[in-house]
Amino acid sequence: xxxxxxxxxxxxxxxxxxxxxxxxxxxxxxxxxxxxxxxxxxxxxxxxxxxxxxxxxxxxxxxxxxxxxxxxxxxxxxxxxxxxxxxxxxxxxxxxxxxxxxxxxxxxxxxxxxxxxxxxxxxxxxxxxxxxxxxxxxxxxxxxxxxxxxxxxxxxxxxxxxxxxxxxxxxxxxxxxxxxxxxxxxxxxxxxxxxxxxxxxxxxxxxxxxxxxxxxxxxxxxxxxxxxxxxxxxxxxxxxxxxx
Numbered sequence: 361x362x363x364x365x366x367x368x369x370x371x372x373x374x375x376x377x378x379x380x381x382x383x384x385x386x387x388x389x390x391x392x393x394x395x396x397x398x399x400x401x402x403x404x405x406x407x408x409x410x411x412x413x414x415x416x417x418x419x420x421x422x423x424x425x426x427x428x429x430x431x432x433x434x435x436x437x438x439x440x441x442x443x444x445x446x447x448x449x450x451x452x453x454x455x456x457x458x459x460x461x462x463x464x465x466x467x468x469x470x471x472x473x474x475x476x477x478x479x480x481x482x483x484x485x486x487x488x489x490x491x492x493x494x495x496x497x498x499x500x501x502x503x504x505x506x507x508x509x510x511x512x513x514x515x516x517x518x519x520x521x522x523x524x525x526x527x528x529x530x531x532x533x534x535x536x537x538x539x540x541x542x543x544x545x546x547x548x549x550x551x552x553x554x555x556x557x558x559x560x561x562x563x564x565x566x567x568x569x570x571x572x573x574x575x576x577x578x579x580x581x582x583x584x585x586x587x588x589x590x591x592x593x594x595x596x597x598x599x600x601x602x603x604x
Contacts, residue, residue: 425474432466432486435459460490481510485517488524497528504528519549526559535567554580554587561596570600 438451438459445452453459467487471480488503504521511518526541539560546556557576564573577597581590 425470425477425479428466428470428473429479429483432463432470432483435462435466436486436489438462457494460493463487463490464494481507484510485521488521492524492528495531497532500528501525519545519552522548523552523556530563535563539563539567554584554589557583558589558593558596561593565596565600574600 435451435453436459438453439445439448440454440456440459441452442454451459451462453462464487467483467490470483471487474480484503484507488500488507491497491500491503504524507521508518511521522541522545526538526545529535529537529541542556542559542563546553546560549556557580561573561576561580564570564576574597577593577600580587580593580597584590587593
């Protein structure tokens with residue numbers, strides 16, 4: 361895979377806290393960069409792949425499964441170009457769709473060949489991300505739910521699956537289902553509670569419940585005193601004709 365400052369070497373991955381550290385970095389990146397709905401669909405597939413890759417390499421039971429996961433994540437970390445890119449070590453794809461389908465192919469192979477491994481569990485999250493980008497909403501939801509079904513308590517990346525389900529359900533037109541997902545996200549993931557509250561307000565307004573949306577936004581500064589999203593909450597409130 362390409363070498364970035366935040367990537368871990370295989371030696372680093374052997375450290376007891378390697379996965380926790382990478383997962384925290386992935387969560388922090390997404391929290392800092394998700395400033396619009398489109399970014400919220402997935403964050404960045406390659407960044408999520410960093411944390412997923414660490415999890416996969418922790419699965420010592422199946423080295424072959426780990427190798428398949430590595431190739432899946434290598435595709436996720438690829439670049440889009442219609443011409444050769446000298447000096448680039450990651451896979452190159454002609455289009456974003458080709459990249460996402462390559463990730464799906466690798467992930468499906470891994471999940472079918474080594475279904476009981478941690479690497480296969482991890483691949484479900486990578487597959488869900490790719491399906492979400494391909495607008496395959498039902499497939500994305502199924503993959504996210506498969507990940508959550510096997511996730512241990514306090515799993516560091518489960519919030520990505522919960523949020524992904526919310527995005528997919530909204531895209532399908534299931535606003536009630538999307539609201540339920542973001543309510544769950546707010547309740548279970550304190551680090552994403554402020555973002556979840558804003559998404560709930562947006563969905564409530566979209567569902568024809570502007571009064572409920574305004575109530576959420578009016579109490580946002582008190583509920584999330586340290587949030588960096590307060591200006592976004594103010595913007596939403598103003599668009600609904602509300603005041604503090």
